[in-house]
Every structure is written in C-alpha cells, then in structure tokens.
Amino acid sequence: MKILYFAKLRQHLGKSSDSIKISDGKKISDVINELKNKNGNYRRAFDQVKNLQYALNCEYVDIEQTVRDRDELAIFPPVTGG
C-alpha cells in the first residue's frame, strides 16, 4: 500500500511516502502500529504530531477504517490553507 505523509508528519519522518505490503482488511490504526514498530523515528513522529487525520483514496476517513493493499492512504495534521 502507498502511504503518503504531509506537513509536520512528513518533516518528522523525513520522508513523504512509504510503500508497504498490507493484508486486506486491516484498519488504519493497525497500519500505524506496524509503522511505529519499525523504528524509533516512526514511533516518535507518530507520537509527537497530534490530531492526525486520514484519507483513503482522497476521501477523509476514520482511523478505524479498513484498508486494502491497492489503496492510497494519506496521513496528515489538520489542514491550514486559505
């Protein structure tokens, strides 16, 4: 699955995307736990950046949303444009 990071989260992670293999039916919260178990850098980034929001294929979704391997998941802090 393609995972995109934006803004403060992207900066803390030091990267703007990941490509990881996911078994269909997992929740976004599971995916994040997997990422956090990768290493301390991921753990710190996800712990430090508050109020994260999630978009699946460009639609806002809840952290409990299930995902498929072909989805595009985006994780980011609340938007601040305009």
Place this chain on the structure above:
Amino acid sequence: MKILYFAKLRQHLGKSSDSIKISDGKKISDVINELKNKNGNYRRAFDQVKNLQYALNCEYVDIEQTVRDRDELAIFPPVTGG
C-alpha cells in the same frame, strides 16, 4: 420650512422642494395635510406614492414627529440604492 421631495414623489409633484411658513409644534402629518389642501396635484401625488418616509434634518423620523419652521423636512419613498 424647507421641504424636499425625492424620487417618485418629486416626479409626481413636478418639483423637488417647497418653502412654506410653519408654526412650530405641528406634526409632519399636519404639514402634509396642508400641502394636500393646496391643490389637486399635491393631493394626487401624496395619495399615489405609497409608503412615504420622513427625515427631519437628515434623520429618519415618524410621521407624528413635530417640526419647527427652521427644520429641513424630506419626504420620499423607501430608498433603493446599492
């Protein structure tokens, strides 16, 4: 007293102002009755133009407001600028 007419009322009267002698303490309604008694032209104009509004020295007032001879009275239909 100086009396100013605007818009449809001005057009119906065929004039934009009058200067008439008024004894202090009269109401605007009295002034209008005096005008209407002048001739048929005034009567028709004041009968035909609806929802007239009144301003005394550039402030909106009620038809029962009393006036003084040195006041400037303006009579007009509701405004439609903007």
Place this chain on the structure above:
Amino acid sequence: MKIYFQKESFLVQENFEKFSKVNKASGSIISFVGKVRPITNNKEVIDIEIEIYKKMAIIQMKKIISMLMKKYKILDYLIIHRFGKVKPQENILLVIVASQHRKEGFRFIEDLVDWLKIKITFWKKENYLNDYEWVEQKITDRKIFLTKN
C-alpha cells in the same frame, strides 16, 4: 476610510489596486461590486437614473459605519456609490474592506451593504425602451431592516 458619492463611472481594478497597496499588511481583503443588470422583470434596461439626497446620505453612511466599526475590527474601507445615469453592466457600488481576519471583514461588508440598501438616500429609476419604473425596495431587504433595527 473613504466614501465617494459620485456621478463619474469608476474602474474596480484601479481602486482595488490602490487599496491593496495601502493595506498590504492586512490578512484579508473583501470586495463587493453591485452592477446594473441588463434585464429586469423581463424588460431590457436602457439605463437607470440614480437620485441622491446627498447631505443625508453622507450623514447616514457615517452613522452606519461608526456603528459597524464598533462591532467589527476593521483596518480600512473604501465605498463608492454612483448617482445620475448608469448603463447596464456598469458598476453602481463598490465596497472594499481590509481586516486582519476574514470573518469580521465578511460581517462588516455584508452588514454595510444591507444597511445601505434600506437607509442611505439613493433611489433608482429604470428606463426601458418605451416606459420606465421606479425600483421598489425589496421585501427581503426590508426584513433585514426590521431584524436589525
């Protein structure tokens, strides 16, 4: 903080540019342009004539603005309202407002235009090909008056 009631036509762009330069540091600039519609009541409008009671219009405008300035934090405004003959598609009214935050700018400009339409002494006469009509105040505008008064 300028108000112009004028016969002459004006360009929005020019005024906007000047206003923006002066208000470079403001976070929000909102503008409203009211124009003459070419068709009303299914009739083609040849031109409109706008009558003004200027002395009262100035006094009432200042009152409304001072009331709104107490209500909303505004950095600057510009108001231009034309009178005399105005052709379809020409501008009648321009209001520009600069504020730190957009919400107060929106409230200020919308309130100002609402009040203008029910308090400021302008009257419009629409000339059609073979007749004319004095524009009547809209009930919707009057309702705003009643709720705000």
Place this chain on the structure above:
Amino acid sequence: MKIYFQKESFLVQENFEKFSKVNKASGSIISFVGKVRPITNNKEVIDIEIEIYKKMAIIQMKKIISMLMKKYKILDYLIIHRFGKVKPQENILLVIVASQHRKEGFRFIEDLVDWLKIKITFWKKENYLNDYEWVEQKITDRKIFLTKN
C-alpha cells in the same frame, strides 16, 4: 468556473478584470483575497511554505463546490490557491463569485472559504528569522466544521 492550484504568484486586478468582463450581466461580484500577514504571534514572518496534496485538494474542492452550487444560485466563480514559497503581503488565495443577487454570492464565498480552511489539503509553515512553525488549524475554523458537518 475555474480552479487553479499554482506555485506562481498572481495579480488580483488582472483576474478580476477578466472575470468581470465574462460576467458583465451579473448583478453582484464578490471577491475574497487572503494574504500572508507580515507578523504572527509577535514574530516577523520571513516567508511561508505551503504544502499541497494536490490530487486530494482537487477532488475535495470539486465536492465542496458541487454541494454549494446546489445550495446557492451562482453564475460563475474563480478560485486561485498558491502553494510553495510565499512572501509576506503576497496573495495566497483569491475567490471571486458572480451571482444575480448579492446574498447568495456572500453565502457561497463565505462557505467556500470556511470549507477550504478545514477540508482542502494545504498546510502552511511559517519561517521566522531563527526558527519556524507549522501553522495550527484555528479552533474557530474547526468549530465551523463541526456545525456544518
């Protein structure tokens, strides 16, 4: 009916002029310009960097507009939002809307900017002389989100 998300700076006047020409027959034209404030939190802003998730921004913007077009009678709109580096006093956002009547124009433009600030995937980072800060979403904006959602 155009939306631009672009790196390049833009002039409001030019866009306004073009838009007005196309929408000559509309009774009301309202515009909103959002600019970079030179000072925030008592710190001088050197510049800001705006990050975008473009694919999602376009999809979400179209959704919001189609929802608002059903709600309000609008004749035309233009939206420009910049990303990349933007300097203080420069424009970030321009929204122009043409409508027959002003009230629907005001509602449309205000709702659109509200939604934009809580739904459209842009993020701002403010750079100061010796440090920087990611801008946080305003609680007031989030409240609008909660009441409208």
